[in-house]
Amino acid sequence: MRVINSRVITDEVKRLCMEAAVYLGEDVKSCIRERIETEESETGKNILSILLENARKAEETKTPICQDTGMAVFFVKVGQDVVVEGETITEAINRGVSEGYTEGYLRKSVVSPIDRINTQDNTPAVIHYDFVKGDKIEIEFAAKGFGSENMSALKMLKPSDGVEGIKKFVVETVSNAGPNPCPPTVIGVGIGGTMDKCCQIAKKALFRELGKHSDDEFTANLEKEILEEINKLGIGPQGFGGSTTSFAVHIETYPTHIAGLPVAVNVNCHASRHKSTVI
Incomplete structure (x- = not known):
């Protein structure tokens, strides 16, 4: 049995939130480059080039790729041989989102659905769990713009x-x-x-x-x-x-x-x- 402190989860989630908002994945950038070569419209080529330049400037200035920094969505695989001490996994993830969006100066976009009151820290996240064999926790994060x-x-x-x-x-x-x-x-x-x-x-x-x-x-x-x-x-x-x-x-x-x-x-x-x- 492996023991993981909830603070470790929080710190990793915080990092994922801050990095995803600023650094566009290489898979996406590669796809944009490929489509610049194949796009039939000159206007389209120009726009794709702007998207690539936007990603470069976001990395260079460490500012978000887009003003909509999204709602935090997670897919989490939890090994059956893991014990989390401290907070629950859900609490740890939401704390990581709160800290990441606050300390990263990312836009807080989450509100209550009817009276539209902002939760102030982009929580709660949407979390999907899967319990698997092993002693590790795998966390996948996406910032989903609306x-x-x-x-x-x-x-x-x-x-x-x-x-x-x-x-x-x-x-x-x-x-x-x-x-x-x-x-x-x-x-x-x-x-x-x-x-x-x-x-x-x-x-x-x-x-x-x-x-x-x-x-x-x-x-x-x-x-x-x-x-x-x-x-x-x-x-x-x-x-x-x-x-x-x-x-x-x-x-x-x-x-x-x-x-x-x-x-x-x-x-x-x-x-x-x-x-x-x-x-």
Whole structure:
């Protein structure tokens, strides 16, 4: 049995929050560079270059990539041979978010849903747990901005809608979003489970390294097909037209009921801010 003090968790979460807001992942920057070379629109090329320059300046000045520093979302794997002393894991994570957003001078965007009172420290976080074998804790963090989150959608398809129904719904969701989610976007798709599980795995899909396809060949091909259709929409970088409306489509699946085919589309802006650590 391994004992981990909750302060260790808090410090790591604090670091993840502060770094993710400032340092855009190399997977995202590489994808932008690639799309600059292939983008058909000169305006689109220019916008992609600006996004890359924005990321460079954010790193150089240690200021956030975007004014929307997001709602804190975590996927946490907890080893069954770990004991956390001090605060609970949830308390430790939320303390880390509070300290990271406060000490990092990051915008506090979290409010109560009805009376809209700000919580003042960007807590509480949204935390998804998975308990696994081993004596480690793996923490994945994403700062989820709501310009793109608001463009997300869930649909309870009929099994008879099949693959074509899935493709149609995903492409229509991106089309309806237009320029609002600050394209080029990253599209997380959840297929299966219940309505809540479907949305959870759509979010999880956004944590995947940008452009890395599913290990399942059929699903990987579906990702490519949907991305191709999305990029035919012509929305382009920041909505000014072009052949790069989305950088990637990531699909996660989960077994579902014989009567159902839930599909969730979780839209992310170009700044796919995710960081991870293992304790």
